[in-house]
Amino acid sequence: MTPIRLAIVGCGAAARGCHVPALPPLVGDLQLTALIDRDPRQARAALDLYRELGGADADRVVIATDPAEAADAFDAAVVVVPHTLHAQSVEPLLAAGKHVLLEKPMSTSAEDARRLAARAVTPVLAMAHPRRLFPAYAWVKRLIDGGDLGEVVRVDWAEGHPYAWEPVTWSMFDRRLAGGGVLTDTGSHVFDTLLWWLGPDVEVVRYEDNSLGGVETDASSHLRFGSVDVHCECSRLRDLGISCKVTGTKATVTIGTDFPAGECSLITADGVELHRGDVDGVAPAQDEWELLFTEQLVNFAAAIRGTAQVHSGPEDGVRVVELIQDCYGGGTADERSAPQPWTNARRRCGGRPLARRPYRGRQPARAAS
Incomplete structure (x- = not known):
């Protein structure tokens, strides 16, 4: 099974506290290939953490300031940018056929949230609602x-x-x-x-x-x-x-x-x-904090492959x-x-x-x- 190439868009506290530590156990399922942040220092800090935790192929991870710069390096993305930037960050990703796991809230506007949900027909759009786990x-x-x-x-x-x-x-x-x-x-x-x-x-x-x-x-x-x-x-x-x-x-x-x-x-x-x-x-x-986010990513990967439904989908994000x-x-x-x-x-x-x-x-x- 070929690993799904994964980018993390937004490499601040939530990315480094929740999503990056969940990746090293997922060898063969998902492979981190890009870290993207408008401040490259945040992306490099996330890479240092990934390397420290024993993440695979850390030296091959692309550092970029915009998803478009690394578009050829990933198939799916975890989006962890500031709340008001969610819609404008996710829309071009979905339009490019990239699957997205989006941190809560889906957006700060119900209109934007409904528009994102309407776009998520072929690419998977999953919501990061880990408390369900x-x-x-x-x-x-x-x-x-x-x-x-x-x-x-x-x-x-x-x-x-x-x-x-x-x-x-x-x-x-x-x-x-x-x-x-x-x-x-x-x-x-x-x-x-x-x-x-x-x-x-x-x-x-x-x-x-x-x-x-x-x-x-x-x-x-x-x-x-x-x-x-x-x-x-x-x-x-x-x-x-x-x-x-x-x-x-x-x-x-x-x-x-x-x-x-x-x-x-x-x-x-x-x-x-x-x-x-x-x-x-x-x-x-x-039962363990890191495993909440590992399970969330495993489920996201399974949904991309068509073998599972996401734990929380765009309709859930819209309602919130x-x-x-x-x-x-x-x-x-x-x-x-x-x-x-x-x-x-x-x-x-x-x-x-x-x-x-x-x-x-x-x-x-x-x-x-």
Whole structure:
């Protein structure tokens, strides 16, 4: 079997922390042949890491600043550029017949996301939604699908801690490049998981953040998936813990949302504890961090060869972007603004009191998938 020649487009922190370490075990399946970044120093740093990890044929990897420069060197690409550059980076790759594994979010515009999905007819376009491979997340999916929780009635998700990722550029903190803050970043994972668990029938009931025109560090969303009420709190500053509780009519499951999940529990409605502790991975879920991304690449390669469906496809990416856009786009900036230490529930405008009104969303129209 001839290895699929792979490029990584965008060689910053996410590429070096997630995708490059996943490549050395894939001898014979995928072969890294190009590292592409507009800053060649980032590409060389990624190559140094690949070589350090024992990656095959490191001396033959092409370094380029634009995919067009290395077009003859690769058949597929992992795209890990700043969020607002996703669409403009992926479109020419798909047009050239290159297969793409795209980091979340698919784009920062629902229109761009739908356009990318429409282009992905022959080349494979897969979404990098690795939390679907977290053992605890896959366990919850099995519990919901198997009816073990009964009818799901509520989900409470809290994920917040001081920002600890080690970026190599400023892009995550510049709205022109990131497209948003914690909702675009962490929220992409959270929303994809909820859509995977509960289905695409969703409306935004209420959304608030503290962006004030920049990138938000705190976001609060109240969603409704059919009849299921979902409350999400995400923060890059506050220690909210890392937990998700899914309440059903028969049982309630609670998991840690990080990796590994730590202690998880399953308790029946009448108080019987059925599980407490960590959750073992059931394929394709993985128990080790690097193997999450190795499995993601193995699946991507199998989809290119036509022997498997991608774990997460373009339609999943579109739904996540639509939901994020519904949160950001509803109401006025004042209506979406969370209370600040210098404000309260009643604000003054022109000498008259003005009650702060949170955005209450409407059900967006969705095309059948």
